[in-house]
Amino acid sequence: MAQKSKEKSTRLTGRIVIPGNPSYNTARMEYNRRFSKFPRIIVFCQRTQDVINAVKWARERGIRLRVRSGRHSYEGFSAVNGGIIIDVSEMNKVKVDRKNRVAIVQTGNPLARVYKKLWHKRVAIPAGTAPDVGVAGLTLGGGVGLLSRKYGLTCDNLKQVKMVVASGRYGARTIVADRKKHSDLLWASRGGGGGNFGVATEYTFRVRTISSVSIYSITWKWSDLEKVLPAWQRWAPSVTNRLTSTIEVAAKQVGTIVSTGQLLGGAEELRRLIRPLLRAATPVKVMVKTVPFIDATKFFAESDLNLEPKFKITGAYGFQPLPPEGVRIIRDFLSKAPNRHASVWSQSLGGAGSAVSRVSPTATAYPHRKAETIYELSARWRNNREQKQNIQWVKRFRRALRPFVKGDYVNFPDLQIKNWPKAYYGVNFGRLKQVKRKYDPHNVFRFAQSIPVGKQVRK
Ligand SMILES: Cc1cc2nc3c(=O)[nH]c(=O)nc-3n(C[C@H](O)[C@H](O)[C@H](O)COP(=O)(O)OP(=O)(O)OC[C@H]3O[C@@H](n4cnc5c(N)ncnc54)[C@H](O)[C@@H]3O)c2cc1C
Structure with a gap:
């Protein structure tokens, strides 16, 4: 009994929206209105601790979770019926360090805001076109746009990611992945797709001067x-x-x-x-x-x-x-x-x-x-x-x-693709599964086309 109450000890923090709240309907909607899902709770996180609490809360209760930023998933992967949506869109600070040519961008930012904040310092990252696409999902899947051929994909300019990952049986913790520490997670965050390993809360990008x-x-x-x-x-x-x-x-x-x-x-x-x-x-x-x-x-x-x-x-x-x-x-x-x-x-x-x-x-x-x-x-x-x-x-x-034509972009997901691991990830799928096993062995972060922990792939 004592064990059970300990397991459910975490409280949700942040702005919480539940069915019946006046804002529930707008809070639950995806950009693609083909989907209309009814989550049990939506947590708009303001701080990393809110994200940690939300992951723990869901794990302690065995409730399905989804991670959300700009809501632009083509197949509604950032929503869930009956589960909890961990939304980072209110974590939207941007800090530019022009001297060192980097920008620290919280993952709740839509692209228009990133472009604007960076423009104030006359710098840019190569990213996509739609103003309200989230930098979170865009970067994790790649990020193509009108600066791609000169400066690469958005993910090519990602130097560091802060991510809340599951830890132990019911826990969650923040890790920082860069070239030196957790470099396998940085590798996977550069095109491995959103929602697979944890909740990204902050990106550090290399920026380019622009006029x-x-x-x-x-x-x-x-x-x-x-x-x-x-x-x-x-x-x-x-x-x-x-x-x-x-x-x-x-x-x-x-x-x-x-x-x-x-x-x-x-x-x-x-x-x-x-x-x-x-x-x-x-x-x-x-x-x-x-x-x-x-x-x-x-x-x-x-x-x-x-x-x-x-x-x-x-x-x-x-x-x-x-x-x-x-x-x-x-x-x-x-x-x-x-x-x-x-x-x-x-x-x-x-x-x-x-x-x-x-x-x-x-x-x-x-x-x-x-x-x-x-x-x-x-x-x-x-x-x-x-x-x-x-x-x-x-x-x-x-x-x-x-x-x-060949292959598919993970940021243009399509549930009708049968062999989606090969289509999205090609030669990299094996290594992505290894990263998944290391950082999310209990498969906390899962959805219809998430990277599997074991051999089984949902088709
Ligand atoms: C109108 C439109 C225009 C687009 N234009 C472009 C373009 O120019 N270039 C381009 O490359 N792509 C473009 N896309 C595709 C876009 O990159 C993907 O839809 C992307 O996944 C959207 O990310 P999001 O954060 O807005 O969406 P969400 O639906 O919030 O998330 C998408 C996926 O990422 C996960 N995710 C969200 N936040 C996090 C987080 N903080 N940590 C971990 N996982 C997270 C979700 O769980 C989900 O699986 C466009 C899409 C639309 C609808």
């Missing part, structure tokens, strides 16, 4: 797909690594193809660099300008605003340009998209001198170093009755395109 950049946007007619997409795919990985670019082919009913990009350099140089794209087909609209870096982050954030609330997305990597058959598949699927909110998006990652490709596939847990591009096939909708058709469309599209 102005040049950006472009080119719009073509949808009917130019066969000219524009292959031209972009040849050009994007071969151009200077100071230029990272994207292309988005919308559903046919929208009628456009848009490419955007960012150059660490001037507008005149950018105008010259994009010539092969402008020659591919006659554009409907072209914009090239030099702007302060912070304005560029806002420009790229626009494409992630005002989207339909429910979505299904699947990803892929391109290791060479698509053959005509691959482009035809994209044309076919986007001609018959379930609605106007479907699209194919791609971003350049590798190629000529790219910082992403320079790193060996085993140097960090993120293995897709040799990919030239990354893709997203997405469908979005509002009403539940549209759901089945949209999900089926993404599933069939994925299957059709697979012969021409």
Whole structure:
């Protein structure tokens, strides 16, 4: 009896939200409204001790837990029915040490806040585009964005992570992982995916000085797909690594193809660099300008605003340009998209001198170093009755395109991927399991596609 009461001695601290509280409904919601889960408790942690208490509390009671920051998981992995959500979004300090070129960023920060705080000191980290994506999940899975080809993935710039891990039978403790101590956990935190090992509370990033950049946007007619997409795919990985670019082919009913990009350099140089794209087909609209870096982050954030609330997305990597058959598949699927909110998006990652490709596939847990591009096939909708058709469309599209692409980004998770350990982690899965066994032997941090402790993988 005494033992039992001791086991349940920890009290929750932080801002606690439970069913019945006026804020429960907003507190429980994921960004992807396809999911609507009902946790028993949500703890908004303000201090590391709140996180430690929450992990202990859950373990003492055998209650399932999930870790949450920006809530942007595609498959709702940061929510749970009947369990506790440990939310770090109120831990959002940022400290820049410009002299030593590092920033200490608490993991509750959304990207827009990180960019803004760093911009005040005229420094930046390479990170993603959506303003409200959490730096926590983004970094642990990799982190691709418009500075990737020059400065690498977000995780490549992670020097240190503070993490609350499970300890003993019911406990929790903070550890600091860097190159010297717990270097295996730092390795795993650089692409091993969120929610697998513990609760990251603080990151130390290497930062780069930044001032102005040049950006472009080119719009073509949808009917130019066969000219524009292959031209972009040849050009994007071969151009200077100071230029990272994207292309988005919308559903046919929208009628456009848009490419955007960012150059660490001037507008005149950018105008010259994009010539092969402008020659591919006659554009409907072209914009090239030099702007302060912070304005560029806002420009790229626009494409992630005002989207339909429910979505299904699947990803892929391109290791060479698509053959005509691959482009035809994209044309076919986007001609018959379930609605106007479907699209194919791609971003350049590798190629000529790219910082992403320079790193060996085993140097960090993120293995897709040799990919030239990354893709997203997405469908979005509002009403539940549209759901089945949209999900089926993404599933069939994925299957059709697979012969021409490989692997998957763990930050674009898809529950329909059968062999997800290989797709996300490739050669690094074995080592990730070892790290899991060392830091979370009781499998406290688990969800549908978490790294397993033993041999069993949920498929
Ligand atoms: C609109 C949109 C735009 C996007 N743009 C980009 C982009 O430009 N580049 C890019 O690389 N990716 C992008 N992504 C994908 C994004 O990187 C992932 O969705 C990422 O996992 C989101 O992290 P989060 O903290 O917001 O999400 P959450 O749902 O809070 O967490 C995601 C995963 O990480 C875990 N996790 C969260 N916090 C912690 C923590 N403190 N410690 C340990 N584990 C934690 C969760 O348990 C969950 O498994 C985008 C996603 C969306 C929806």
